[in-house]
Amino acid sequence: AQSVAQPEDQVNVAEGNPLTVKCTYSVSGNPYLFWYVQYPNRGLQFLLKYITGDNLVKGSYGFEAEFNKSQTSFHLKKPSALVSDSALYFCAVSRTFSGGYNKLIFGAGTRLAVHP
Amino acid sequence: KAGVTQTPRYLIKTRGQQVTLSCSPISGHRSVSWYQQTPGQGLQFLFEYFSETQRNKGNFPGRFSGRQFSNSRSEMNVSTLELGDSALYLCASSWGNRQMNSPLHFGNGTRLTVT
Numbered sequence: 001a002q003s004v005a006q007p008e009d010q011v012n013v014a015e016g017n018p019l020t021v022k023c024t025y026s027v028s029g030n031p032y033l034f035w036y037v038q039y040p041n042r043g044l045q046f047l048l049k050y051i052t053g054d055n056l057v058k059g060s061y062g063f064e065a066e067f068n069k070s071q072t073s074f075h076l077k078k079p080s081a082l083v084s085d086s087a088l089y090f091c092a093v094s095r096t097f098s099g100g101y102n103k104l105i106f107g108a109g110t111r112l113a114v115h116p
Numbered sequence: 117k118a119g120v121t122q123t124p125r126y127l128i129k130t131r132g133q134q135v136t137l138s139c140s141p142i143s144g145h146r147s148v149s150w151y152q153q154t155p156g157q158g159l160q161f162l163f164e165y166f167s168e169t170q171r172n173k174g175n176f177p178g179r180f181s182g183r184q185f186s187n188s189r190s191e192m193n194v195s196t197l198e199l200g201d202s203a204l205y206l207c208a209s210s211w212g213n214r215q216m217n218s219p220l221h222f223g224n225g226t227r228l229t230v231t
Contacts, residue, residue, distance in 0.1 A: 043222030
């Protein structure tokens with residue numbers, strides 16, 4: 001069963017404009033949700049997470065994400081995009097598997113291209 | 117604090133050979149997870165080790181194996197390499213609580229090319 005979906009392969013935005021990268025999830029119970037970013041030839045870097053509490057989560061580099069339980073979404077946002085934000089973005093959810101231990105399941109990734 | 121270190125950064129092997137990849141986690145982290153990243157399949161979970169025990173395993177054939185040492189360093193091994201094993205192999209460490217709600221910290225990966 002798919003746990004997290006990123007419906008867009010690529011998002012294009014002009015520098016200075018707001019950006020949104022979409023993520024929906026499908027896990028039972030209270031989800032633990034994460035956003036990561038990957039630059040070329042590098043590993044993933046943690047941006048932010050939602051565990052509980054305020055639905056608007058603020059993270060690194062000016063990014064924020066809004067948790068929406070009714071829509072099962074956790075979209076990543078930034079008010080003003082920079083060319084340096086161009087990268088591959090992954091949404092992830094922590095799921096419980098047999099044995100009782102969670103593991104992180106990643107979406108397919110969304111490539112963000114910010115044009116000058 | 118030093119980050120997650122993976123060695124080597126690049127590897128070229130031929131079909132049928134075996135390979136061992138190494139990962140040194142952030143000091144104090146007891147959990148090490150391994151992921152395979154390919155353009156077609158994205159990020160696929162391989163396995164997770166915590167205090168030298170495998171806690172979780174993904175859907176990979178038995179040719180993929182791993183282990184963790186008492187200092188939390190981890191290795192993964194792939195035997196009888198196939199062309200489809202060409203990928204970026206990422207290691208990530210964390211405190212490793214049961215709910216996995218603390219962030220994973222990733223290394224820069226080992227790029228394996230099988231010819």
